[in-house]
Amino acid sequence: MPATPESKARTRVSSFFETPLIVWFAGALLLFGGLLIIAFHQYWSSAAAIVISLFGWFLALRGAVLLATPQLIQRGAAVSMRTQSLVQMGFGVAVLIGLWLTYVGWAAKPSP
Secondary structure: OOOOHHHHHHHHHHHHHHOHHHHHHHHHHHHHHHHHHHHHOOOOOOHHHHHHHHHHHHHHHHHHHHHHOHHHHHHHHHHHHHOHHHHHHHHHHHHHHHHHHHHHHHHOOOOO
16 A cells, blocks of 8 residues: 555654754754844834744744754654645745745735
8 A cells, every 4th residue: 555645744743853852953943043033133113023033932932942852842742743734835825825924925026
């Protein structure tokens, strides 16, 4: 029987958490990336700036949680495997936010 995308995803998630060094490294990268955004993007003047700053805080928090309690993230990943449509909607929202930030950052005319 061929492997389904869902079974492949479960295999990837379980193999990710089997190696503590990879989990620690991913948590450290998330925390570091979030702290970089927090440190160098201290602007709360527009909706786009707020979204970027909140994204930095989200990355830092997720990295800290992954470093401190990886089993919590592992349980969340297991739950997300059962709610695939909700995860797809979340990724859809993330794509829309990314497109909006791209438009605001590159295509929108600055106000005089």
